[in-house]
Amino acid sequence: MIYADYNATTPLSDGATQAIAQALEFWGNPSSSHKYGRKALELINKARESVATLVGVNANNIVFTSGGSEANTLALMGTALEMAPGFRLLTSKVEHSSIKDTLPLIEKMGGVIQYIPVNSSGKISLQDLEIILNTFKPHMMSLMTANNETGVIFPIPQILELCEKYGCLFHTDAVQGLGKLDPSFYRKAHLISISAHKIYGPKGVGALIVKKGVKLVATHYGGAQEIKRRGGTENVIGICGFGGSAKELIQTHSSQNLKEIRDQFENLISHGLDGVTIQGDKEPRIPNTSNIRFKGIASEVLLGALDLEGIYISAGSACSSGSISPSHVLLEMGLSEAEAKECVRFSWGQSSSLNTVEEVAQKVIAHVTRIRARNKLKEVSK
């Protein structure tokens, strides 16, 4: 089988598996003062150090959560609750659904949202951003580091400069940036969301990085865990797995040239087929992602054909795949509903190689050619 859906999730690394195995032995509650509790707390803090080192931030900044979605919700809701009423938030319409679906709650609390549009490449205009900062005067801006569907990167360092200039708090959803981009690209943000299962850690654990001085109202209550920023007994096993995957990534960082692999795949596809467009290919992208439209081919038909071959990819984000609604990201980039439904995402990772992408490209070319010929026949016989 060939797995090419690493933006949806990744398999557990050896480092994560070992850290989880160790955590299973020390099952104490980290809040207990006895030996079992102290050991569990020690393991959590070791993991905290590893995650902080990977990103290059202070360990005290890490607030462990149940994943990237909760980190995003905490960043937005925590700040909105701190600043409400009249909270002004600037964001984009291509954010992950955990941001998108939190926005109505903020509006319900009396917050006001403004959006910066993206162009057909998924890019934002820094000039437009500055105009909005000047006129709308947001308290907070939330823009993702890299888009999960297209891989397009927002210019975080320049965005941060503008935020500093206008005194605006900046949150970035770095879930797809972590492990794929140098952390110096986004680590100066005031609030940063990350998730373990995109970096070969377990699912159901992530973190919000909260920089010193940033005020946030907790959205989970029940104890003083995570310095009162996220109540509830910690997910010791998940957190340790996160720490294990982070530690392994620090050691093995950029040993694999995913960009070369991705570029080779895109070359093969572009040369082997007509009617192919690659979303955001002129923009800076994370090195592992290709979002490709095969004109005239419904994404689920291609997905099904590749699935039978043991090649696993997805149509847009994992959460929207399987649903019939087209991706909100692609619609915002100006694709029609029909065009958006012809897009599929290939996202490469540790098991990918030049050989793998050659095999996948061959199969994709064969299936697209076959499906187009069949569609043509159907048209003729109508």
Ligand SMILES: Cc1ncc(COP(=O)(O)O)c(C=O)c1O
């Ligand atoms: C950009 C982005 N943000 C947030 C999330 C949510 O992370 P989690 O699955 O850990 O809740 C994802 C997951 O696909 C993502 O790609």
